[in-house]
Amino acid sequence: MSASEERHDHGPKGDHHHPAPLTDVEVRTRALEELLREKGLVDESFIDAVVSAYENDIGPMNGARVVARAWVDPAYRRRLLADATAAIGELGYAGPEGDHMVVVENTEAVHNVVVCTLCSCYPWPVLGLPPTWYKSAAYRSRLVREPRVVLREMGLDLPESVEIRVWDSSAEIRYLVLPERPAGTEGLGQEALATRVTRDAMIGTARP
């Protein structure tokens, strides 16, 4: 629509207050926010809280605690694999986009990796917001076709003997990978183990 019109505004025009003109999407976002605020449909503090929570606080740490608990507690691991939504809820992590969780377990013989081929379905309450590459058209289309190649490009070179299973997250089911506990971590407690678990390991594009 008016994207091109907006671009013509670039260049020196003497408007010292706005050295960088608003982009079309910025204008539309501001307009939408102001309209919704006028109608009493959102309040700023709520948006701030949501953004801050997802950006900084909810992050992958919740998922890392789930994984660490499963590593040290065999009974929890069994519950997690049987009913992930309930087992994750036990630790207090719940919310939108985390209602139907399935945890898939990596073994010596099987490596799991998660994608959303349609858009970017992702378990927010345990992993925060999806990384940029997760939403890219290239990852979404290629991972199913050539998972071994894509993983290698992302720095995870799996032996040919390891079977790769690709899980397509959807609005109905969100997958989380339970990585193998790294060797040499026998003496570590749950909190220390959690710091070893990266977001990418729980998506399946890396190993802890």
Add this chain to the structure above:
Amino acid sequence: MTAGQGVAAPVVVGSEVAQMGGPAALPRRNGELVFEAPWQGRVFGLALGVVRHLGLPWHEFQQRLIAEIGAHPDAPYYDCWLAALERLVVEHGVAAPAELAAAEGAVRRESRS
């Protein structure tokens, strides 16, 4: 863990997590920015707020997002998110397209003054 809790639950969890120190706080973002520009964070929060205020299932937004991404596979992700939210707002009768256009015009004028 009921569906009705909606967005309130993670915000509460968030503040609890934020107050925790020690090694637990370290790998929060794994080195990657989750939003590439501030407006993306705003439009993200707006969608959650509107869906909650209207009492809609998240799917109402989700299906529009999928449709936008499907229709514009090369468009940046949050552009699709914004378009999906605009559609939801119009289709649920919150605002007419003309109102949206007028609000955009006001923002443009304001940003030039």
